[in-house]
Amino acid sequence: MAYTLGVDIGTFESKGVIVDEGGRIVAEAARPHEMIVPRPGWAEHRAEEDWWGDFVFIVREMLRSSQVKPEEIGAVACSAIGPCMLPVDADGTPLMNGVLYGVDTRASAEIALLNAEIGEARILDHSGNALTSQAVGPKILWLRRNRPEIWARTKRILTSTSFVTWKLTGQFVIDHYTASSFAPVYDMSRQRWSCGLADICNETMLPRLLWSTEIAGRISEGAARETGLAPGTPVTCGTIDAAAEAVSVGARAPGDMMVMYGSTIFIILLSDRRLTDPRLWHAPWLFPGQHAVMAGLATSGTLTHWFRDKFAADLPRDQAFARLAAEAEAVPPGARGLLCLPYFSGERTPIHNPLAKGAFFGLNLTHGRGEMYRAVLEGIAMATRHVTDTFAEAGAPPARVLAVGGGTKNAVWLQATSDLTGLDQSVARVTSGAAYGDAFLAALAIGQARPEDIADWNPEARRVAAVRHPAYQQQYPLFRALYERTREIAAELGEDG
Numbered sequence: 419m420a421y422t423l424g425v426d427i428g429t430f431e432s433k434g435v436i437v438d439e440g441g442r443i444v445a446e447a448a449r450p451h452e453m454i455v456p457r458p459g460w461a462e463h464r465a466e467e468d469w470w471g472d473f474v475f476i477v478r479e480m481l482r483s484s485q486v487k488p489e490e491i492g493a494v495a496c497s498a499i500g501p502c503m504l505p506v507d508a509d510g511t512p513l514m515n516g517v518l519y520g521v522d523t524r525a526s527a528e529i530a531l532l533n534a535e536i537g538e539a540r541i542l543d544h545s546g547n548a549l550t551s552q553a554v555g556p557k558i559l560w561l562r563r564n565r566p567e568i569w570a571r572t573k574r575i576l577t578s579t580s581f582v583t584w585k586l587t588g589q590f591v592i593d594h595y596t597a598s599s600f601a602p603v604y605d606m607s608r609q610r611w612s613c614g615l616a617d618i619c620n621e622t623m624l625p626r627l628l629w630s631t632e633i634a635g636r637i638s639e640g641a642a643r644e645t646g647l648a649p650g651t652p653v654t655c656g657t658i659d660a661a662a663e664a665v666s667v668g669a670r671a672p673g674d675m676m677v678m679y680g681s682t683i684f685i686i687l688l689s690d691r692r693l694t695d696p697r698l699w700h701a702p703w704l705f706p707g708q709h710a711v712m713a714g715l716a717t718s719g720t721l722t723h724w725f726r727d728k729f730a731a732d733l734p735r736d737q738a739f740a741r742l743a744a745e746a747e748a749v750p751p752g753a754r755g756l757l758c759l760p761y762f763s764g765e766r767t768p769i770h771n772p773l774a775k776g777a778f779f780g781l782n783l784t785h786g787r788g789e790m791y792r793a794v795l796e797g798i799a800m801a802t803r804h805v806t807d808t809f810a811e812a813g814a815p816p817a818r819v820l821a822v823g824g825g826t827k828n829a830v831w832l833q834a835t836s837d838l839t840g841l842d843q844s845v846a847r848v849t850s851g852a853a854y855g856d857a858f859l860a861a862l863a864i865g866q867a868r869p870e871d872i873a874d875w876n877p878e879a880r881r882v883a884a885v886r887h888p889a890y891q892q893q894y895p896l897f898r899a900l901y902e903r904t905r906e907i908a909a910e911l912g913e914d915g
Contacts, residue, residue, distance in 0.1 A: 420492035420866060423480070423647075424856025425473050426659050427498035427578055429453055429518070429681035430723070432472035435850055436480050436491070437857040439866060441875030445484035446850065447476045453681075453720075454515060459764065459772060461522040462515035465504050469516070469578055470585050477645045488648035494586070494637070495860035497852045498578035500658035501599035503557040505572040510584055513568045517561075519599075520552035521682065521716050521763050523772035528556035528563065532602065536615055538696070544615060546598065546606030548696035550770045552714070554600040559618050573623065579656040580625050586645075586653050587635025592625035593655045595710065598701035600624070606692070609702055628655040630704035631863040654863045659852040660684040660712070661704055663822045666855030667846040668872045673817030675809075677835070677843065678851070679825025681723075682766075683715040683802055687814055695812040697768035704859070711814055713767035713805040717776070718798050719825055721760055725794055729787055739828070745788035746795060746830045751837065752889025753789045756780045757897055758797030759904075765801070768808040769901070775908040779900055792830065796890075799834040800897045806839045819843045821882070822851050836884040838894060847879040 421444065425434040430453060436445040449472045454462040463469060473496065481488060504516040517524070529549045533541065542548050549556055554577070562569045576584065580592050597604050597611070603619065605612035611621045628634060634655045642649040664676035664686045672690040677683065689709045694700060699712040717724075722739070730738045762776035778793060809815060821843040825831050836843050848854050858875060861867035867875075 421486055421490055422857045422860035422866065423477065423491050423494045424662070424853040424860060425476055425496050426662060426852035426856060427469050427472055427496070427582065428659060429499055429720070432476055433850065433853045434476035434480055435853045435857050436484055436486055437854070441858070443848070443850065443854070444486065445480035447479040447483070449475050453518070459523040461518040461763075463502070463518060463578070465512040465516045465581050469498060469582055473582055474645050477647060481646050488646060488651075491647060491651055492866060493652045493654065493860035493864045494647065495654040495856035495863070496579055496582045496656045497659045497662035497856050498582060498656070500577050500579060500596050501552065501554045502578045503554050503561070504576045504578070504581055505561060505568055506574050506576055506581075507571050508573040510574070512581075513571055514565070516578060516581070517557050520550065520714060520766040521720070522557070523551045523764050525551070525556035525560040526772050528559040529553070532556060532559065532616055536602065541602045541615070542694060542696055544606070544612070545601035545604055546692065546694055546700040547601045548770070549601060550766065551764065551772050552599055552699060552766060555602050555616070555618055562618070574625070575619060575623050576625060579658065583634050583653060583656055586637055586641045588638050589635040590625040591628050591634045591655050593630040593657045593704065594627055594702040595630060595661050595704055596658050597627055599699070606700065629706060630655055630657040630661070631859050633863060652864060654860055656856070657704055657859070660686055661710075662852035662855035662859065664820070664855070665704070665858055665872065666848065666851055666876060667820040667822045668876060669820055670869055670872065674820065675816035675818065676820045676822060677802070679719065679821065679823035679831065681719040683718040683798060685713045685805055687711045687809060687816055689814060693812060693814055697770070697808050698812060699767070711809070711812075713808070715760065715798065715801050715805070716763040716766045717760055721762055721794055721798065724762065725791060729790065742787070742791045743828050743830055746792035749788045749792045750889070751796070751834070751887040752893055753793040753796055754785065756785055756789050756793040757893060757900055758793040759897070759901055760794065760797040760801055761901075767805055771905070773909045773912070774901065775904070775911060777900070777904065795828070795831040796834050796838070797897070799831065799838045800894055802835050803838045803894060804898070806841065816841065821845050822849060832882050836882045837887055838890050840884050842884055843882040844878050845880050845882065846876045848876045
């Protein structure tokens with residue numbers, strides 16, 4: 419029997435699975451790490467410790483616990499948070515912490531500069547995406563302008579998955595889905611690097627482009643010694659975690675929408691055509707000829723972690739989320755008139771405002787922790803509805819919604835999202851998420867599975883039906899108005915406010 423192995427590097431935790439040919443999980447492991455916030459608007463990871471260190475730990479733990487022989491692993495696939503920006507030297511050694519995806523808003527000045535020099539319409543036409551905090555190009559320019567001593571030593575720019583794949587195989591590669599977030603240096607129409615629009619970097623600094631299930635290389639002797647894997651084991655190119663999550667729950671047809679409940683809400687809608695809307699993101703999908711339209715909030719699971727740490731320190735840490743969920747469930751929909759703007763790290767889609775601020779509005783002396791936590795969950799759900807409304811306005815309403823991620827265990831959050839968006843959600847049997855999707859992609863890469871086999875690997879376990887609540891019908895327009903009416907105040911507070 420040939421097994422496949424998948425590992426996903428997340429914002430706060432990395433997870434891995436080993437699965438057999440039928441998709442049965444035979445081993446799982448996880449390892450937490452921290453998101454480094456050196457100043458407001460910045461978000462970083464340590465590439466060696468958090469990305470590669472987690473990968474090594476998880477693989478060794480799974481091989482130990484499962485007793486699967488290394489040579490029985492048919493292929494390895496990795497996904498990770500993205501898109502990130504990591505400069506490395508000629509030896510592939512990181513020169514600084516990895517700069518994270520859209521939750522890191524440090525390159526706002528560079529976005530404004532590029533938009534002024536090139537023109538927003540030209541960038542959108544060339545790259546398929548407007549420049550936002552999700553784009554890597556402005557972050558490369560930030561590095562060049564603000565860290566000249568690091569830039570002088572930079573040989574290549576990698577993302578999180580690229581770094582792990584390089585450590586495994588010695589190959590510098592990136593998949594097209596991830597590369598599309600490197601606007602404005604990715605040409606969406608030609609699906610290739612194109613650095614002529616702006617003086618950001620040259621193409622030799624960027625990884626080689628592949629599709630996600632192409633074999634990037636094989637486990638090197640050095641990586642085998644570190645991980646315990648067999649030298650010569652095939653390694654796929656990999657992808658961003660959200661894409662692997664979508665694969666894990668069966669998103670494969672146009673109209674399928676994946677909603678990932680993780681450190682952020684991330685949404686992927688598969689399409690049979692390129693859809694260009696500056697409020698959303700576009701990418702080639704994981705396979706040639708397919709497309710994806712994406713959206714993401716800036717703080718979701720991250721916000722629930724913040725709330726737990728600040729307002730539930732009295733609860734045992736391993737029970738805190740369950741207790742908070744129970745307190746929120748005891749509060750009726752609408753949180754007794756309390757609204758929460760969940761923009762605690764600015765916001766990504768659809769408003770793309772790094773200066774947006776978080777807020778609780780409507781507090782009175784009858785409100786307690788349960789109302790506040792419910793308002794947090796409902797605020798995230800309202801921001802999610804803003805996104806799904808934007809998809810519909812762009813002419814791409816979902817045909818099927820597939821929910822995945824750790825947040826699916828929170829019944830209040832899941833139900834509030836269905837109720838506010840008016841969309842039923844399907845929850846699959848396996849919610850291991852991206853790591854499970856990686857294992858399936860590895861199986862595809864070596865011909866051990868067909869795309870349609872995911873329905874047998876991971877069938878639907880339950881469905882969340884949308885319910886109309888008068889409180890939500892009243893509060894959602896107020897939520898939208900609250901942001902608009904406080905936007906100028908938030909801007910005046912600035913990045914440090």
